[in-house]
Amino acid sequence: MRWTISGYTLVLAALLVTASRLGDMRGQRTLFAVVPLALAGTALRLTRPRPAAAVAA
Incomplete structure (x- = not known):
């Protein structure tokens, strides 16, 4: 459980750092x-359905 929360x-x-940087650069x-x-x-x-998944089913 601890690994899941940490991950x-x-x-x-x-993602927050990346999004804020993009917000600063692009608006x-x-x-x-x-x-x-x-x-x-x-x-x-x-x-969307995949043809390979339909064949396997």
């Missing part, structure tokens, strides 16, 4: 508009 905290800190409004689109695109890509 989550480490990833969250790395907060740009990131506020682009990030939700990128997350939605990733979610759609991960939920």
Whole structure:
């Protein structure tokens, strides 16, 4: 349990530092508009069916 919490905290800190740096470089409004689109695109890509998975089932 302790490793899970430590790993989550480490990833969250790395993403927070990266996001704040990008916000400083590109502007907060740009990131506020682009990030939700990128997350939605990733979610759609991960939920589409894969032909190899259909063959294996």
